[in-house]
Amino acid sequence: MNDFPSSVEFHEEGPREGFQMEKTHYPLQQRKILIEMLAEAGLRQIQVGSFVSPKAVPTMSDTAELFAAIDKKASTRYTSLWLNEAGFRRAVATPGVTLDGKLLVYTTDEFCLKNNNCTVQELREKQKKWIALYDNAGVALEQAYIITAFGCNYEGDVAVSKVVDAVRFLEDLCAASKRPLPHIYLADTVGWANPESIKRRIAAVRDAVPAARIGTHLHDTRGLGAANVYAALQMGVDLFDSSVAGLGGCPFAKHANSHGAGNICTEDMVFMCHELGIETGIDLEKLVEAALYAERMIGRPLAGKLMHAGIPKRM
Template identity: 60%
Template sequence: MSDLPKHVHFHEEGPREGFQIERGGFSLADRAALVDALSETGLEEIQVTSFVSPKAVPQMADAEALFAAIRRKPGVRYDAVWLNERGYDRARACPGVDIGGRIALYASDAFALRNNNCTAAVMRERVNAWLDRYEADGVPIERALVMAAFGCNFEGEIPPERAVGELVWAYRVCRDRGLALPRLYLADTMGWANPQAIRRAVGLLRDALPEAEIGLHLHDTRGLGAANVLAALEMGISHFDSAVAGLGGCPFAGHGDSRGAGNICTEDMVFLCHEMGIGTGIDLEALVEAARLAERIIGRPLAGRLMHAGTLAAYRGRRAAA
């Protein structure tokens, strides 16, 4: 337990990854209100939307309008996702988007074809062109992320060496060009990870690149999200992607009609950290209220636990008063 981090950073993805998988439309005002509520919790990064094809993901068709509707809070970074140059150009042209360069890679050809309409090898081939573009535009590289790092619903088991190899390759490409790559993310896109797999993949990546900082993008699809976060915390991992109220999921991940748990739930994982004495800089009560707002907007019970059970603050207050 001596490797526990002192502070954990959560990159909130609920407004983007949460709403992209939900059927039907949700009002611009409601989605902007959720982003604004999240802005008041102490979260430092919020992923607002995706600049992607409205035919493929109609829920994200009004990306520019959503950015225009939110109230930006100083000190909060508001980012977005794109999958190709057209989406990148839209994001750069949209006022209010905090642009950071990303390298997207796949450990699964089958998922790459569904999600990006190309193979994992072709995604690799495109990296240098993206790096050229980022350099030309003066955009710093933020992260490299390998999707389906622990398993794939279409391809099955993914050897950890394959996912780690993709990130090691990206890191070395950037290094050879004199570019910093601040963080390497292993993404459990389809909920295949378990604590042992987390330890093995993180260990392999650390052995290959001891100087690199590692982050995790985890899903709670099969109920192991919190266990996987705990395993990562015990290895000193301090950067996680998460989604308020447990929203989220990839529409191309092959979960059928399931609308169960999505990404690891931000407020539940913040609670876990606080209970273990790990700082986050987040106002947990405000975050729980944002989760309840998300549930009201979606209109059905969501997967987060803390927003239904409440924090322990009130109970501890009663004991102290007694």
Template identity: 45%
Template structure:
């Protein structure tokens, strides 16, 4: 009946997602402190910053200082996000600290492409062609596709699964032109439209077309269904998820200020561990990192476990 994975890879994006949307300013050393706390939790993947225009995303004007400042921990892969050659070059300056890999970013909604990337889907494909070429010229691998707005869009409403397939096909076409093997794809519920049924439908259609494509789910908990959606993904054998500690984040261009952010890392870890799926993460340390994140951003984060504590704590006391 289910195809549960035996282990999951949790890709922590709290620093990158969180600090891009918080009003701030947040001192650089506090951002570094959060990355260091996350490094000590057993997480194996941490996205530490965004190399984007400081005009568009002032919260990441200090990206270089954050990357230079954290203490890399053996066994942890640190990544960053960027969308163009300029961002790539900033990342490459830190290739001793960051795993530098590119992605082909496509959008399943024309309206969101205009809002978030400031160009329509056709223009974005042109930009992605140039972006891939820049990566290859710099000797940087591009193994992944990222599909934004894969489950719905605040500007265009429901996104048919066929649009996700079309966006992926566009990305594969760009890859084929340049001799790339795209092995993995992130399906992002950027604006929180996913439901378990929609996860099943979209994953079903994508897998029917590309059965060997490794899928990553990037979920937001915009309307309370985030963990139910992750569970639907787990049941379908998805073993890689993007999350944020404390539920940090939210998209600055999604048109719903105040909406909750990504699914909380600690809630997904709890779900997995209680289902017998190993994460390798110390949940108690992660909850403490979430509380630190609240202190750093100066507000209460949406994660419920920061209020309630872990089950382990109650089990020990029982």
């Protein structure tokens, strides 16, 4: 049985996911053009870049300049990623950044230590500080990511009960600070999800917190990305992080023969939605142009398929 949503929202992560892991620092002018093409195609939320250590991620060092350069549309939210207080303060200080308050909850210690240098429990404690920071800056809490909600390359399968435990933590945290639950994202940065594990976790989260809106942050690490999105759509999920052209990957995800694969590909998944009769508000032809632009920028074939095959021409 399908419980397809009537419309779906894609949050574009390509400009951040895609360029953070490249050795080349692509010209700001090209990244600006790509972001403007994405907004022009109808994407209503675009993650422009991250405010992280320029030493650790040199390609994100000019995020503030990039925000200044973009010719912004009023209908689009231009967001960013931060991982610590210094990063958040830079985001706050940068004109044009839509500040979407977010929390991160991990499920496995080892991946948490790699990415955040602290345990799952320590990171949970830090989330309380984040809520205070957001309050002080007048930033609404919009989203909470459950990282490695499916499995982890260091610790293996992640049980549904661990996901529900993370949700319960978020519920308590929000209740204590008298605020509504943010959107809850099930994240699969390292590619352990399959269509049935997607469905089980969505059902469990919905069971635990029926009012919460659920999103997914999926990577096409092992070739199941499209099947996982379809499974989420069957469950009525209407919120997806994705990357144009399939840009991206996580350099610390510990894969066998490469860094991790990119996010699910925006235009391929928009195409699937349209084929299924689900609205996205996106002009697919313009989005494919943006994907082809991204591929020319990067200078090697990217994972997106639709841009190579073309949109089917109906007679």
